[in-house]
Amino acid sequence: MNSRREFLKLAMAGSTAAVAAPTAASAQAKPKRWGMLVDLRKCIGCQACTVACTIENDVPEGQHRTAVPVYELDGPDGPSQAVLPRLCNHCDEPPCIPVCPVNATFKTDEGAVVVEAEQCVACGYCVQACPYEARFINHKTGVADKCTFCVHRTSVGLLPACVETCVGNARVFGDLNDPESDIRKLMAQHETKGLRPEFKTGPNVYYIGLDDRLASTVAVGGGARDLRQGLETPAHGEV
Amino acid sequence: MPAVDLMSFDHEAVWRPWAVAYFLLVGTGAGAALLLAYARLVRVAEAKGALIVAASFALASGLPLLADLHQPARFMHFYSGAAPGSIMWWGSWFLPLFIGSTLLLAFMTGRRGNAPMCAGERTLTMIVGVLALCILGYTAGEMSVVSARPVWNTLGFPVVLILTA
Numbered sequence: 001m002n003s004r005r006e007f008l009k010l011a012m013a014g015s016t017a018a019v020a021a022p023t024a025a026s027a028q029a030k031p032k033r034w035g036m037l038v039d040l041r042k043c044i045g046c047q048a049c050t051v052a053c054t055i056e057n058d059v060p061e062g063q064h065r066t067a068v069p070v071y072e073l074d075g076p077d078g079p080s081q082a083v084l085p086r087l088c089n090h091c092d093e094p095p096c097i098p099v100c101p102v103n104a105t106f107k108t109d110e111g112a113v114v115v116e117a118e119q120c121v122a123c124g125y126c127v128q129a130c131p132y133e134a135r136f137i138n139h140k141t142g143v144a145d146k147c148t149f150c151v152h153r154t155s156v157g158l159l160p161a162c163v164e165t166c167v168g169n170a171r172v173f174g175d176l177n178d179p180e181s182d183i184r185k186l187m188a189q190h191e192t193k194g195l196r197p198e199f200k201t202g203p204n205v206y207y208i209g210l211d212d213r214l215a216s217t218v219a220v221g222g223g224a225r226d227l228r229q230g231l232e233t234p235a236h237g238e239v
Numbered sequence: 240m241p242a243v244d245l246m247s248f249d250h251e252a253v254w255r256p257w258a259v260a261y262f263l264l265v266g267t268g269a270g271a272a273l274l275l276a277y278a279r280l281v282r283v284a285e286a287k288g289a290l291i292v293a294a295s296f297a298l299a300s301g302l303p304l305l306a307d308l309h310q311p312a313r314f315m316h317f318y319s320g321a322a323p324g325s326i327m328w329w330g331s332w333f334l335p336l337f338i339g340s341t342l343l344l345a346f347m348t349g350r351r352g353n354a355p356m357c358a359g360e361r362t363l364t365m366i367v368g369v370l371a372l373c374i375l376g377y378t379a380g381e382m383s384v385v386s387a388r389p390v391w392n393t394l395g396f397p398v399v400l401i402l403t404a
Contacts, residue, residue, distance in 0.1 A: 045246075069247035081245070095387065101328035102316040121316050122309030124253035125327050131387035133250050142309045199386060213242060223244035 033111045033204070034149050035176040036163070037183045037192065038085050040209035042170035045070050045083040049162035049171065056150065056161035060139040065147040066162050072223070073213060084214050085171070087162070088113060088134040088147035089195060092202030096126035096135060105144065111176075111204060112149040120144050131199045149173070176204065257307035261300055262378060265334070266404030268296030269371040272341060276368025279361065287348060293367070294345035297338045304334070326384060330377040337370040375401045 050067045059065055066087035073082045090113050097105050097113065104119035105126055115126075120143035127135040127144060138145035150160035154173075158164070163173045174183035192206040196216055213219075271292035278286035305311045317331035344367055347360045379397030386392045 064248055067248055070245040071247075072243035072245055079243075082242070095385075098324040099327065099385070101322050101325040101331060102313075103320050103322050104316075119316060120310065121313045123307075123327065124309070125325070125381075127253040129385050129387055136250065137253055137309050219241035220244040220247075221241040224246055226244075228249065 030177040031109055032178075033176045034090065034154065035111075035174065035183055035204040035206065036087070036149070036160075037172040037186055037206045037208065039170045039172065039186070039190075040083060040085075040207055042168040043068065043083045043085055044168055044170075045081070046167060048165045048167055049085065052161040052165035053147070056153075057148075058140070059145070063136050063139060063145070065134075065145065071214065071218065071220070073211060082211055082214060084210075084218075086132065086134070086195075087205060088130075088149075089132050089201065089203030089205045090147075090149060091204065093200065095129045095131065095199070095201060099125045099129045101125065108151060110149075110154070112151050112154075113146070114148045114151055115144050115146060117141060117143045131196050131201065132203075255307055257303040260303040261307065262400075264296050264303065265300035265374055265378065266400070268293050268300055268341070269337070269374040270404040271296065272337075272367050272371035273375075276364055276371070279356075279364045280368075285348070285356070290341075290345055290348055293371075294341045297341045301334065301338060326377055326381040330374075330381060333370060333373040333377055337367070337374050340367050340370055375404055 045068050047068055050064060053059065053066045054064070057065055066085065068083050068085045071082045071084065072079050074080075090107075090111055092111075094107065094113050097107065101123065102119055102121055104117075104121070105113065105115045107113050122137055122143045124137060124144070127137065130146075135144055135146045137143070150158070150162075153160060153164075159173055160171075163171045172183050172186060174181040176184060178184060186208070187206060190208045192208055193210040193215055194203040194206055195210075196203075198216060271289045275286045275289040275293055278284045278289065305314060308314060317328065322328040340363060344360065344363050347363065351357075351360065379400040382388070382391040382400070383393070383397045390396065
């Protein structure tokens with residue numbers, strides 16, 4: 001779905017079909033499996049998605065469910081800027097779920113990984129287990145928090161806030177089980193990559209135009225990180 | 240040449256120093272309990288010093304663990320359901336059993352004074368030893384299964400953790 005209107009149309013059509021008597025075809029339809037495709041060629045790093053997510057989900061200052069780190073990479077024509085929008089990858093095999101000692105985190109029928117806040121004891125084990133550093137302990141609620149694909153919006157036919165607000169249509173959200181969905185069509189037309197494939201988690205967030213140097217652990221030297229951490233001499237770290 | 244970080248975000252450490260204190264205390268307590276069990280198994284000594292260390296460190300270990308939970312009042316959620324796939328859930332059962340049995344053993348030994356050890360106390364000592372192994376196994380396993388942390392996710396890490404305990 002590349003436009004909000006199409007998404008809403010489809011969602012409303014789906015709701016209407018659910019109210020009406022189900023046909024044999026709809027009864028046999030595959031369940032939805034949400035996924036996101038980020039077209040890095042279109043992302044300008046404006047952080048509108050970061051702000052929209054923060055406002056929509058009341059994320060405390062300094063914490064993020066999604067954000068867009070910006071890096072400088074060396075290329076054949078000199079340095080270039082690279083952006084890497086990051087969020088929970090809603091993995092097929094999420095390492096955060098089996099480690100939870102109180103069954104507070106689970107996958108919805110549509111594949112979104114969510115946290116039941118009232119059940120979470122905030123032990124932080126899931127935060128440690130996530131290779132994408134997509135989880136954190138929310139300073140306001142005191143429990144584990146993460147991107148939910150805006151489950152409160154998608155369950156009523158709306159797009160996630162970050163997709164809704166993306167000025168360049170760089171984020172495409174849709175049903176991976178539907179071969180006619182825009183996300184699937186784009187994936188068929190372009191080479192896509194997921195982050196940190198070495199962990200074999202089956203991420204459901206895909207990227208077009210992802211530089212291999214950003215796909216796995218990003219080795220970072222100098223720059224803003226050193227300034228933030230008050231380092232006098234350039235040091236190398238990993239993010 | 241690595242990437243230069245123009246704008247990114249840092250994550251705060253989710254396990255605070257309380258977690259380190261817990262691992263230190265429970266590791267020391269479990270190590271002392273193993274020495275106690277060994278000494279009594281081969282009947283070289285009653286090892287009352289090791290028992291005092293095991294009981295006091297086991298008792299103290301629960302405090303930093305609760306302090307590291309961001310929702311300590313919800314600790315009962317560990318026991319309201321089963322999550323056998325999580326090593327931490329197993330640990331939530333091992334820990335109170337270890338603390339309780341170690342304290343009970345200390346009470347029995349103290350009450351007995353210099354009288355000979357009864358069969359019940361000897362059996363309880365072996366139970367404490369087994370539970371100490373469970374404590375060491377769960378703490379080492381809990382960390383070493385986390386593939387997202389390369390240093391933890393090694394074969395040597397649990398060995399080092401157990402030997403230091």
